[in-house]
Amino acid sequence: MADLPSLLEARYGATSTGSAAPPVSPTTANPTLETLLQHKSVRNFLPDPLAPGTLELLTAAAQSAATSSNLQTWSAVAITTPDLKSQAATLCGDQEFIRAAPLFIIFCADLARLTTTCAQHGTPGTGLEFLEMYTMAAIDASLAAQNAVVAAESLGLGVCYVGAARNRPRELASLLSLPPRVVALFGLAVGRPDPEAPPATVKPRLPQEEVVRQETWGGAGGEGAAQHQQQEEQAAKLAAYDEALADFNAKQGRGDAPVWTYRSAHRIATVESLHGRDIFRDVLEERGFELR
Amino acid sequence: MADLPSLLEARYGATSTGSAAPPVSPTTANPTLETLLQHKSVRNFLPDPLAPGTLELLTAAAQSAATSSNLQTWSAVAITTPDLKSQAATLCGDQEFIRAAPLFIIFCADLARLTTTCAQHGTPGTGLEFLEMYTMAAIDASLAAQNAVVAAESLGLGVCYVGAARNRPRELASLLSLPPRVVALFGLAVGRPDPEAPPATVKPRLPQEEVVRQETWGGAGGEGAAQHQQQEEQAAKLAAYDEALADFNAKQGRGDAPVWTYRSAHRIATVESLHGRDIFRDVLEERGFELR
Numbered sequence: 001m002a003d004l005p006s007l008l009e010a011r012y013g014a015t016s017t018g019s020a021a022p023p024v025s026p027t028t029a030n031p032t033l034e035t036l037l038q039h040k041s042v043r044n045f046l047p048d049p050l051a052p053g054t055l056e057l058l059t060a061a062a063q064s065a066a067t068s069s070n071l072q073t074w075s076a077v078a079i080t081t082p083d084l085k086s087q088a089a090t091l092c093g094d095q096e097f098i099r100a101a102p103l104f105i106i107f108c109a110d111l112a113r114l115t116t117t118c119a120q121h122g123t124p125g126t127g128l129e130f131l132e133m134y135t136m137a138a139i140d141a142s143l144a145a146q147n148a149v150v151a152a153e154s155l156g157l158g159v160c161y162v163g164a165a166r167n168r169p170r171e172l173a174s175l176l177s178l179p180p181r182v183v184a185l186f187g188l189a190v191g192r193p194d195p196e197a198p199p200a201t202v203k204p205r206l207p208q209e210e211v212v213r214q215e216t217w218g219g220a221g222g223e224g225a226a227q228h229q230q231q232e233e234q235a236a237k238l239a240a241y242d243e244a245l246a247d248f249n250a251k252q253g254r255g256d257a258p259v260w261t262y263r264s265a266h267r268i269a270t271v272e273s274l275h276g277r278d279i280f281r282d283v284l285e286e287r288g289f290e291l292r
Numbered sequence: 293m294a295d296l297p298s299l300l301e302a303r304y305g306a307t308s309t310g311s312a313a314p315p316v317s318p319t320t321a322n323p324t325l326e327t328l329l330q331h332k333s334v335r336n337f338l339p340d341p342l343a344p345g346t347l348e349l350l351t352a353a354a355q356s357a358a359t360s361s362n363l364q365t366w367s368a369v370a371i372t373t374p375d376l377k378s379q380a381a382t383l384c385g386d387q388e389f390i391r392a393a394p395l396f397i398i399f400c401a402d403l404a405r406l407t408t409t410c411a412q413h414g415t416p417g418t419g420l421e422f423l424e425m426y427t428m429a430a431i432d433a434s435l436a437a438q439n440a441v442v443a444a445e446s447l448g449l450g451v452c453y454v455g456a457a458r459n460r461p462r463e464l465a466s467l468l469s470l471p472p473r474v475v476a477l478f479g480l481a482v483g484r485p486d487p488e489a490p491p492a493t494v495k496p497r498l499p500q501e502e503v504v505r506q507e508t509w510g511g512a513g514g515e516g517a518a519q520h521q522q523q524e525e526q527a528a529k530l531a532a533y534d535e536a537l538a539d540f541n542a543k544q545g546r547g548d549a550p551v552w553t554y555r556s557a558h559r560i561a562t563v564e565s566l567h568g569r570d571i572f573r574d575v576l577e578e579r580g581f582e583l584r
Contacts, residue, residue, distance in 0.1 A: 008352050024352070025345040032324040032446035036353045036439050053317040059504045060300050060316070061328040063497040065438060068455040069559055070552070072497065076504045084507055105504075113502075116523045117530065117557040127560030131576070131583075132458060132569035135430060139455075139478060142434030146357060147328050149435075150442055154324035163360040163431075166424065177509045179522060186431060205355040205364060210405075212351045212368045212397075215376055217469045230471060231408045238409065260362070265409040267361055268419030277424035281584065284423070291423075291583075292573065 013204030042158025044197030093164030305496030334450025336489030385456030
């Protein structure tokens with residue numbers, strides 16, 4: 001069983017002042033922690049189909065996640081047919097690894113099922129018209145998907161999430177014949193990692209203290225001048241992460257990659273940088289999510 | 293190691309025609325699948341504080357989840373102080389188990405960090421103004437939270453998600469001093485399950501074929517008359533789940549509970565049934581989520 005401090009060192013990377021990983025106890029992982037902490041996105045798949053029963057097992061894991069008030073406001077479409085998968089790949093950023101993976105699952109926010117229960121029981125379903133219910137559905141779908149991911153990785157499979165499933169939402173809904181009040185949120189490519197390809201690597205994340213605050217948000221907080229001060233404090237902390245990720249990139253032979261804060265700022269700089277997702281709200285409304 | 297068919301039978305329940313669980317292979321679980329498939333929400337906690345290092349370990353698991361473009365658009369606030377936790381509990385549906393749990397984590401959508409990177413690098417951050425980025429942040433936060441849940445359960449801890457963190461979003465943001473462009477999405481109570489309390493039970497979920505579709509949505513699909521036909525087909529499938537859940541409820545001594553379709557239809561029937569969450573969009577906009 002892997003040693004937890006080593007797993008955490010890989011997850012937080014190194015800066016000039018040493019490892020950014022916090023000390024933990026216990027120091028020995030269990031198999032589940034090992035699976036979780038070693039996650040890395042896999043984009044090189046063998047074309048072999050998955051073993052029979054795998055999708056059913058991933059589905060059971062997904063459905064075992066918590067769901068708000070047991071409303072189960074999500075659905076998924078599992079694509080294995082090469083032609084359909086290729087068309088879906090084209091709509092999802094035209095990424096080749098989606099075509100290569102034997103299974104591509106599209107996770108959806110689903111308020112259609114509750115619309116059916118309202119029709120059955122003659123209730124107005126007014127709650128479904130609010131942004132709250134879209135939020136609930138996005139959370140439900142994500143909790144479920146992450147359980148499927150952990151299950152897949154525990155079986156030695158590799159996965160990659162595909163946020164580009166929101167790049168061309170009208171066309172994807174049409175390809176999959178999604179009904180009203182169902183929208184694709186993200187995809188998940190699943191398959192056996194190709195042992196001949198360069199192995200995927202654990203990517204360092206932000207320092208813990210930048211992501212999980214103790215008791216309250218702390219720092220300057222608040223608005224106006226205070227916000228400016230908070231941004232300055234935060235920028236100093238983010239500089240340590242820029243350094244850790246630059247060290248990681250250099251070891252991966254990508255020493256010329258821009259630092260994280262620069263890359264991130266440019267990733268959301270303009271409407272164009274959203275790769276078509278600026279219409280996502282319009283598409284939600286067209287599909288019957290009123291978002292009041 | 294537990295037997296997978298038994299775990300799936302508990303997860304899908306039984307109807308008059310037998311188990312609703314699909315056959316799976318392999319038939320023996322690994323420790324991770326066992327943890328995932330046996331999930332149940334725990335609402336009876338021992339008051340003991342968690343072992344030192346536990347929050348750090350859960351945080352590392354959470355941060356190990358995938359995050360869109362590595363933008364890491366989430367944050368959390370970990371509350372352990374009894375007085376603050378009690379105040380948070382009051383705002384989150386006034387649920388006593390939150391006060392009893394030694395740790396209550398509030399997971400947040402966080403676009404403030406990227407706002408900081410824009411200020412650092414002099415980019416406009418126009419992308420942050422779109423519903424797309426709120427969606428991304430809600431997904432990121434949920435994937436992270438679910439990893440924390442799986443990690444906690446692998447350590448023998450129990451958890452309960454708290455969607456009621458959206459019931460009084462203005463007051464909760466104020467209590468936690470959340471900065472602009474950060475909003476609480478849900479809470480997570482974490483602690484050791486009380487062995488003296490009635491044990492939590494695995495709750496049956498919808499049949500797999502109702503949740504995961506093959507290749508495309510299938511069925512009648514589409515709009516208008518077709519939608520009506522689809523709802524009729526779906527209602528027939530949901531009847532089987534009403535039956536499975538009624539059987540489960542009867543075994544739990546809740547034989548008088550309404551069936552799932554009825555309860556669900558009423559849970560979202562009116563504005564009032566949202567328990568205050570009808571203002572969630574207004575609060576998001578006040579907090580700097582433009583949702584274009």
